[in-house]
Amino acid sequence: MRGQGVLGFALIFALGFATGQSGRWEVDAGYVASPYNRYDTTVTPFLGNGSSLALPAGWVRAGSTQLMSALDSSLGGYDLGTTRDRWSLAGRLGGDSRWKTELHFSHETRDGDRLRGSNFVTTASQLAAPVDTVTDQVDWSTRYETARGAVTLSYFGSFFSDRSGDLAWDNPFTAIAPGADRGRAALEPDNHYNQLGVSLGYALGPAWRVTFNGSLGRAKQDDPFLPYTTNPLIVTPALPRDSLDGSVDVTHADLQLSGDAGALVSWLEGLRGRFGYRYDERDNGTPRAEYTYVESDTFPGGVESNLPYGFRRQRLWVAGSGPKVSPSGWVRARRSSSTHPGSTRAMRRATSTSSTRFMWRV
Numbered sequence: 001m002r003g004q005g006v007l008g009f010a011l012i013f014a015l016g017f018a019t020g021q022s023g024r025w026e027v028d029a030g031y032v033a034s035p036y037n038r039y040d041t042t043v044t045p046f047l048g049n050g051s052s053l054a055l056p057a058g059w060v061r062a063g064s065t066q067l068m069s070a071l072d073s074s075l076g077g078y079d080l081g082t083t084r085d086r087w088s089l090a091g092r093l094g095g096d097s098r099w100k101t102e103l104h105f106s107h108e109t110r111d112g113d114r115l116r117g118s119n120f121v122t123t124a125s126q127l128a129a130p131v132d133t134v135t136d137q138v139d140w141s142t143r144y145e146t147a148r149g150a151v152t153l154s155y156f157g158s159f160f161s162d163r164s165g166d167l168a169w170d171n172p173f174t175a176i177a178p179g180a181d182r183g184r185a186a187l188e189p190d191n192h193y194n195q196l197g198v199s200l201g202y203a204l205g206p207a208w209r210v211t212f213n214g215s216l217g218r219a220k221q222d223d224p225f226l227p228y229t230t231n232p233l234i235v236t237p238a239l240p241r242d243s244l245d246g247s248v249d250v251t252h253a254d255l256q257l258s259g260d261a262g263a264l265v266s267w268l269e270g271l272r273g274r275f276g277y278r279y280d281e282r283d284n285g286t287p288r289a290e291y292t293y294v295e296s297d298t299f300p301g302g303v304e305s306n307l308p309y310g311f312r313r314q315r316l317w318v319a320g321s322g323p324k325v326s327p328s329g330w331v332r333a334r335r336s337s338s339t340h341p342g343s344t345r346a347m348r349r350a351t352s353t354s355s356t357r358f359m360w361r362v
Contacts, residue, residue: 011035024095030088037081038115042128045074045172049113050130053169061174063123068172082112082131098146104139116167120180121296123173129187130164149202149209156217159192166226179233180298189223195250208259214252221246229294236300240289248310249283261320273320284308 013033020026046053055074062068086108094100116129141154168184175181195217203209222243228236256276262269286308295301 020092024093026090026092028090030086032086032088033083034086035081035083036112037079039078039080042078042080043075044078044128045071045076046127046169047076049128051164051167053127053167055170055172059170059172061172063174078113078128080113080115080128082110082114084108084110099142099144101142102140104137106135106137108135108137109133118169118183118185119296120171120173120176120183121298122176123171125169125172127167127169129167132163133188134161134163135159149200151201152197152199154197154199156195156197157193160188161190162188168230175298177231177298179231180296182230183297184226184230186223186226189221189244191219191221191223191246193217193219204259207262207264208257211254211256211258213254215250217250219246219248219250228292229297231294231297234294234297234300236292236294240291241287244306245287247285249281249285251279251281251283253277253279271320273318276315276317276319278315278317279313281312282310284310 011034014031016028016030018026018028020028045055045059047056048054056070058070059074060068060070065071086106088104088106090102090104092100092102110131110133112131113128114131116127118125118127136157136159138155138157140156141152143150143152164187166184166186168182171181171183195215197215198212199214200212201209202211222245224243225239225241228234228239254276255278256274258274259272260269261271261273286306288306288308290303290305292303293301
């Protein structure tokens with residue numbers, strides 16, 4: 001594939017609609033179409049579009065494009081680009097009630113073709129790979145408010161589907177190994193992610209406040225595997241699994257307590273403190289297996305194992321800030337407060353221009 005004219009521009013068409021009663025309820029919907037044209041005079045010898053690309057009858061393979069005697073006569077025009085359509089719907093409900101709820105939904109499709117590289121070890125081609133994907137997303141939250149705080153529950157879901165599945169193509173070059181005449185590759189796999197969340201903010205009194213943010217999420221991917229190779233002359237063992245059966249659980253928790261230390265201990269007046277604990281975990285439950293891969297449908301490559309990646313991290317920390325005052329200055333201010341309250345206020349104003357900060361974490 002050869003791009004003789006480069007466009008690389010996108011046109012955007014958008015529509016929107018909104019209605020409701022301010023502060024009580026709202027509903028809005030939208031549509032956005034954005035075609036993106038990359039090349040307008042691309043030429044290629046491949047026939048067909050979509051997931052299977054074939055060379056014309058009478059094609060003569062060679063080690064380089066200069067020696068392909070049927071190349072120029074086989075070239076045909078091909079417009080390369082994609083179109084994205086996105087529909088969205090959102091609603092909000094509030095009013096005088098302490099409950100507030102929001103819901104957002106979007107449906108996005110992408111269609112067309114994009115450039116994709118391919119190779120048979122020492123030779124490479126650019127192909128028009130199909131693009132036919134659907135992405136749905138849901139984002140919901142509900143919030144309850146009181147005079148001293150609020151709590152929010154939320155859900156987020158993302159669902160991706162690639163309706164093309166895979167791409168197969170003829171090798172336009174002379175195969176460097178017997179049977180390496182056609183290649184095949186998987187495209188982006190279907191996957192989905194779901195997450196539940198909760199957040200809380202609450203005033204424990206006039207001086208202290210506690211906040212919490214937590215979420216539990218799970219990502220899944222279980223598209224069927226393609227065979228190891230399309231080369232009929234390479235013998236491989238059976239795949240250890242029909243699909244990856246990928247699964248990752250994500251956990252997050254963040255707890256913080258902040259306030260004025262002086263409200264608890266009088267001689268710490270002006271010192272603000274924060275105490276926090278954070279927990280993050282990525283639990284990768286994807287099964288581990290050994291795979292006998294083939295290098296570009298040409299040579300046996302050996303055996304490799306997938307290594308699921310996960311972690312668990314915890315952090316405990318304390319931080320604070322307050323006026324920067326020497327011990328003798330603080331004593332003088334405290335002693336003068338009984339007989340000269342004005343001088344105490346002056347001392348505090350003078351020391352408020354600079355501060356002391358500290359942080360300790362594990």
